[in-house]
Amino acid sequence: MSDFEVLAQAVHKGDFATAVAETQKALDGGITIQDILDNGLIATMDEVGENFSKGTVFVPQMLRSAKTMQKCMELIQPFFKEAEVVSKGKVLIGTVKGDLHDIGKNLVAMMMEGAGFTMIDLGVDVSPDKFVQKIQEVEPDLVAMSALLSTTMPSMPLTVEAIQQAGVRDKVKIIIGGAPVTQKYADEIKADAYASDAGSAVSKAKELLGV
Amino acid sequence: MFIVGEKINASRKSIREAMERKDADFIIKVARDQHEAGADFIDVNAGTFVNQEAEMLCWLVETVQGALDVPLCLDSPNPVALAEAMKLHKGEPMINSISMETERLDALLPIVTSQSCRIIALCMARTAMPTTVEERVEVASDLISKLTDSGVPVEKIHVDPLIQPISVDTNMGLGALGAIRKIMSDFPGVNTICGLSNISFGLPERHLINRNFLALAMSYGLNGAIMDPNDNKLMSTIVTIDMLLGNDLFCEKYIEAYEQGILGKP
Numbered sequence: 001m002s003d004f005e006v007l008a009q010a011v012h013k014g015d016f017a018t019a020v021a022e023t024q025k026a027l028d029g030g031i032t033i034q035d036i037l038d039n040g041l042i043a044t045m046d047e048v049g050e051n052f053s054k055g056t057v058f059v060p061q062m063l064r065s066a067k068t069m070q071k072c073m074e075l076i077q078p079f080f081k082e083a084e085v086v087s088k089g090k091v092l093i094g095t096v097k098g099d100l101h102d103i104g105k106n107l108v109a110m111m112m113e114g115a116g117f118t119m120i121d122l123g124v125d126v127s128p129d130k131f132v133q134k135i136q137e138v139e140p141d142l143v144a145m146s147a148l149l150s151t152t153m154p155s156m157p158l159t160v161e162a163i164q165q166a167g168v169r170d171k172v173k174i175i176i177g178g179a180p181v182t183q184k185y186a187d188e189i190k191a192d193a194y195a196s197d198a199g200s201a202v203s204k205a206k207e208l209l210g211v
Numbered sequence: 212m213f214i215v216g217e218k219i220n221a222s223r224k225s226i227r228e229a230m231e232r233k234d235a236d237f238i239i240k241v242a243r244d245q246h247e248a249g250a251d252f253i254d255v256n257a258g259t260f261v262n263q264e265a266e267m268l269c270w271l272v273e274t275v276q277g278a279l280d281v282p283l284c285l286d287s288p289n290p291v292a293l294a295e296a297m298k299l300h301k302g303e304p305m306i307n308s309i310s311m312e313t314e315r316l317d318a319l320l321p322i323v324t325s326q327s328c329r330i331i332a333l334c335m336a337r338t339a340m341p342t343t344v345e346e347r348v349e350v351a352s353d354l355i356s357k358l359t360d361s362g363v364p365v366e367k368i369h370v371d372p373l374i375q376p377i378s379v380d381t382n383m384g385l386g387a388l389g390a391i392r393k394i395m396s397d398f399p400g401v402n403t404i405c406g407l408s409n410i411s412f413g414l415p416e417r418h419l420i421n422r423n424f425l426a427l428a429m430s431y432g433l434n435g436a437i438m439d440p441n442d443n444k445l446m447s448t449i450v451t452i453d454m455l456l457g458n459d460l461f462c463e464k465y466i467e468a469y470e471q472g473i474l475g476k477p
Contacts, residue, residue: 055415058378058413058414058415059376059378059379059412059413059414060379060414063379100338102340103412106379107379124339125338149258150221150222150258150259151258151287151289153261154261179222180222180259
């Protein structure tokens with residue numbers, strides 16, 4: 001494993017220029033893509049997520065780090081195929097039907113991407129049918145649903161039901177979150193997990209998929 | 212300022228529990244405390260009681276108005292719950308809220324125009340949340356036309372410009388503030404109102420941000436807030452800013468608040 005201290009610091013601070021330069025330096029130095037990704041970028045974003053959950057890092061800092069990582073990813077992504085980089089898993093994410101709020105959902109998607117998952121974002125107001133259709137199309141490992149309103153929360157069990165009826169419930173894990181959502185609610189509607197924030201969404205997703 | 216006391220909301224644990232055991236005294240105390248602190252309307256929300264929302268909302272209306280002579284802000288997007296609560300309500304209620312989301316608009320419009328009420332018009336568009344000043348003003352304009360065409364006087368409309376977190380986009384403050392100014396100047400007689408806590412999502416010391424945002428929003432023309440009237444720092448801010456904006460003749464209310472010991476209290 002290589003020393004990514006400078007890169008890590010740059011990602012923490014949201015210093016685009018240094019982070020990109022360090023990534024390029026690692027590439028030029030023959031360090032493998034997987035090493036840069038796992039031990040440079042993802043490891044740092046994991047720390048950012050943990051600190052966010054602990055309350056020592058705030059949303060703008062998390063955004064800044066994620067954007068920095070994205071810049072570095074642009075450099076290394078072209079080599080993913082030949083380097084046979086493995087994804088942690090495929091995640092389908094969306095805000096449920098009737099709900100147009102996307103801020104929390106976007107934060108979760110961003111942090112999951114930063115953690116090495118492949119994200120497919122369906123946006124907002126996603127109907128149960130749309131979830132099912134996309135599950136059948138892309139065969140994700142995990143389905144993540146968000147709702148900000150107590151009035152749109154009931155779209156979650158409807159979606160779980162639709163997934164069940166389509167016969168693909170055992171092919172995916174389901175994780176839910178959003179301001180009014182609780183662990184109790186997740187249990188009631190038979191979701192596999194609940195996450196209270198973007199940092200814990202990542203750790204719960206890893207637990208669920210065993211990665 | 213139209214001050215709407217936000218505390219009787221079933222998403223708060225203590226309120227939900229009081230509602231579950233039908234503890235009228237508890238609810239009345241929360242309502243009275245807010246009313247005495249200066250709330251013009253008391254918000255009542257039973258949204259987390261998914262299958263009993265109408266019944267619970269009606270219980271809140273009867274409970275609060277059975278003890279206090281104060282108008283309520285009926286907080287629900289559910290047409291059935293609103294219709295039933297409005298029938299029970301004494302005086303002119305405020306409705307929280309109507310938006311341009313099609314299903315919601317079509318279902319609520321006949322209800323909110325069936326009797327005299329004040330209406331919060333939330334700047335939520337059909338398919339997305341507006342982010343810029345222009346987008347917000349466009350949705351506001353659509354909503355105001357819909358409501359006034361249906362016979363609602365413009366003075367009874369309270370536009371909520373939709374406050375979004377400054378933590379995810381540092382333009383969100385000016386987006387909302389600019390919209391408040393433009394809406395107040397483009398539609399004479401209309402009111403603006405907003406909740407205060409969305410602005411500070413994702414940042415530490417949220418009260419500080421909420422309070423300062425309120426002061427700024429008032430200077431851009433905001434004349435209503437959905438807030439905790441028992442937060443003395445917030446109430447002190449309103450009294451002070453209202454005076455500084457020239458809305459307090461002989462600084463009477465400011466001095467009165469001082470004499471009541473509200474100013475400077477935590």
